Amino acid sequence: MTEIPRIAEADLATLVACPACDALHRMAEVPAGGRARCHRCGTLLMAPREGALTRIVMLSATALVLMVAAVFFPFLELQAGGLHQRSSVFDAVMAFSEGLMLPLSVAVAALIVLLPLARFVAILYALAPMALGWAPAAHAAAAFRLAEALKPWAMAEIFIIGVAVALVKVAGLAQVSLGPAFWAFAALVMVTALKDNFMCRLTIWKTLEERARS
């Protein structure tokens, strides 16, 4: 066993353990636009950006509005020999609503609408007060933890690719036209990607901790 330097309890807050490999690092000041990686496994530890907090809040609010538009406006319109069919995202969700498929209907609704929505709301709740210069709201940490946990399950961007595949499949069968909701959804995916790009987990956690104390 090699000797282990003793670390005082008060110094613990100045350390960071890599979430992926557990290697200890001493917290350094990372300039905006810089990146800090774990020196053992290379996992990105911090990548703070200028004005990130405000941007994340703005982009989340935008995404929230776009989601409402995306769900209720007509999404795609299909025309074939005088027949035509309009459908919204809501109809796609209800496609599985008969009998045995009902649970899948619920799951699809959750994956493409409810969970992304919950994530935007949680992020807004956790970060909006801080972006305005106030102290974080009660349970802001729990809200942000929820937003992080939901991240893999919010599948709006995968849905858009699914739409593209479906369009090619029916293209031979009928004339398809894209409704306003399609563009709202596409914009939503871009906004979400942009927002996640600005989000640096460690910086946000540190900021939450510091602002809550003061």
Add this chain to the structure above:
Amino acid sequence: MSADDMENPGRTGEVLTARRAGLIGCGRCGRVHGPAARACLRCGGALVGRDRMSLQRVWAWLFAGIVVYIPANIYPMLLTSQFGRTSENTILGGVIDLVDHGSYGIALIVFTASVVIPIGKFIAIAYLALSVKSAVVIRGHGRQRLYEVVEFIGRWSMIDVFVVAILAALVQFDFVATVNPGIAAVSFALSVAFTMLSAQSFDPKVIWDAYEADDT
């Protein structure tokens, strides 16, 4: 911007980890705590030094995922009826149909998302879980990368379920043409969800623990 490493306090030849220093590092926010801490002071999440049950959960979800992947391939994914004639399409059948119609690009996307990724994921997760306990060919960095890829790519398998949902919502022209979802859509969605849970249960720290075991 250049990538600069943060400083490691134990940087004398080998890596000092939170566990070696007798501390617990939070897997979410990186905050370091004393050995007695149960909840993280920064993010409020539960703290575990090393999750002993982690591998068991990985295997349990993985087997569940493999089991439901079998009916997903046997039963029809899509029920199409045109002018009274009903045809059933399995996952592979759908891919073959697309190739017949000449849409090779889309066929490739569907084939990758619903066959290559799920099966690749089963193998990758099993390999990662096995590699913790036995001698392995791929070094730590390779396995860390493999884990990141598995975590990132797994959710994209859901594409096929969404395609079925959109088609079923869109193509409802009574007698002329209707598309209805088949039962395989349910088991396929479950398979994707189970393997996602399996990958999330895996604690990447155990990849690196193996290297400490032999140099202590």
